[in-house]
Amino acid sequence: MWWCLDMVVASIIFSTSSANIFLSNIDLTDVPIESYVVQAGDNTSFPCTGTTEYSLVTELEWRFFTKTQNIKIIEYAKGNTIVAYKQHRISLQSKTHALNFKPIIAQDTGNYICLVNNRPRPDGVLQLIVQDRPDPPGRPLVMGFTSRYVNLSWAAPSDVHFSNVLYYVILIRVGEKGEWNDNGNITPDNRTNYKMTGLKPYSVYSFKVIAVNEMGRSDPSQESYYIITLREIPSGNPTIITAHNTSSSAIHVSWRPPDLDTINGEFMGYRITYKQRKKEHNASEIYIRDPDVKSHVIENLETYTQYLVSVAVFNPEGFGPASTVLVMTDEGDVMVYEDIPLNRL
Structure with a gap:
C-alpha cells in the first residue's frame, strides 16, 4: 500500500516540488518529484517515470540516494538485469521496469531515479517515505522513589520513522529473575516520564519502556538499573x-x-x-x-x-x-x- 503526496516531506533531502541539486554529475534542476508514503513490511512497486510497458528500453539504471548515499541498485542492458544492492528484496519488473520491494523496510527511505537509454536526466525523482515502528526509547532512569512508587524518565526514540509516538508502555519486573509484564502501565500521551505506583516496600524492581505509534510497538528499551523501594513498618502479624x-x-x-x-x-x-x-x-x-x-x-x-x-x-x-x-x-x-x-x- 502506498500514497502519493502532493507536498514533499521536509525531513527528506528535498524541500520543494522539484529538485534543485546535482547528483554525481546528473543535473536534477527542476526535475519533478513524486513522494510516496508506504508502510514497512509491504510488498510494493514504483514506476520508472517516463516509461510504460510499451516503451523501447535498451538500457536502464535505477539509483538510490540520500544526504549521505548515492548507490546504483539495478542495471539493465541488452535483456540482462544486474541487481547490485539488497538483492534479496529488490528486483526489476520485466515489462514495466518498475522497482519492486519484497518487502520494503524503513532503511529504504530516500530518493530514487530511473535513467533510461543513457539519458542524462531522469523524467522524475521518486521520493520514498517508509513508515515503521519507532526505534526503542532510551534506558529509563529513576528520578525519585518512595516505598510505594517511583518516578521514571527516559529519552524519546532516536527515529520514529515518520509516525509520531502516541504513547509508551512501561514494563516492570519484580526481583532480578522475575517475568516482565506491563500490568496496564500506559502513559496517557507521548510524554517521556511516568509515575509508577502500586509498588511494594523494600522490593527490587527494574523497568523497560516501549514506544507505540500507528505502525506498532518498538522493541523494548534497555532495562533500568535495579532499585529497592524504601522500607515501611511491617504490615503482617504472626x-x-x-x-x-x-x-x-x-x-x-x-x-x-x-x-x-x-x-x-x-x-x-x-x-x-x-x-x-x-x-x-x-x-x-x-x-x-x-x-x-x-x-x-x-x-x-x-x-x-x-x-x-x-x-x-x-x-x-x-x-x-x-x-x-x-x-x-x-x-x-x-x-x-x-x-x-x-x-x-
Whole structure:
C-alpha cells in the first residue's frame, strides 16, 4: 500500500516540488518529484517515470540516494538485469521496469531515479517515505522513589520513522529473575516520564519502556538499573499456634511468622510483650533478634494469674501489628488459651 503526496516531506533531502541539486554529475534542476508514503513490511512497486510497458528500453539504471548515499541498485542492458544492492528484496519488473520491494523496510527511505537509454536526466525523482515502528526509547532512569512508587524518565526514540509516538508502555519486573509484564502501565500521551505506583516496600524492581505509534510497538528499551523501594513498618502479624503454662510461673508460646512480603524491610526478629490482665502497669518486653525462632518460654510470672501475651515482628522502621492471647499460670496444669479481640483488651 502506498500514497502519493502532493507536498514533499521536509525531513527528506528535498524541500520543494522539484529538485534543485546535482547528483554525481546528473543535473536534477527542476526535475519533478513524486513522494510516496508506504508502510514497512509491504510488498510494493514504483514506476520508472517516463516509461510504460510499451516503451523501447535498451538500457536502464535505477539509483538510490540520500544526504549521505548515492548507490546504483539495478542495471539493465541488452535483456540482462544486474541487481547490485539488497538483492534479496529488490528486483526489476520485466515489462514495466518498475522497482519492486519484497518487502520494503524503513532503511529504504530516500530518493530514487530511473535513467533510461543513457539519458542524462531522469523524467522524475521518486521520493520514498517508509513508515515503521519507532526505534526503542532510551534506558529509563529513576528520578525519585518512595516505598510505594517511583518516578521514571527516559529519552524519546532516536527515529520514529515518520509516525509520531502516541504513547509508551512501561514494563516492570519484580526481583532480578522475575517475568516482565506491563500490568496496564500506559502513559496517557507521548510524554517521556511516568509515575509508577502500586509498588511494594523494600522490593527490587527494574523497568523497560516501549514506544507505540500507528505502525506498532518498538522493541523494548534497555532495562533500568535495579532499585529497592524504601522500607515501611511491617504490615503482617504472626499467628500464635499454642500458648499454655508450663508451671505456676512460666508460659510457653509458639507462633508462625507472617508472610515475608509483609515484613516491608529487613526481618530483625520478634517482640513479645506480656502483662497481667487486671493490672494497668506497663507491659514487660522480650526481644528475640532471630527471625528463625518460633517459640519462647516466659518465666518468673505470678502464680494462678491471667496474662495477656502479644507477639509482633519488627524491622528497622518499627513494629508490626501484634497477635494477642490470654493465658493463665497454674500449678503445672495446662490451660487452653483464649483469643482476645483487640477491642476488648
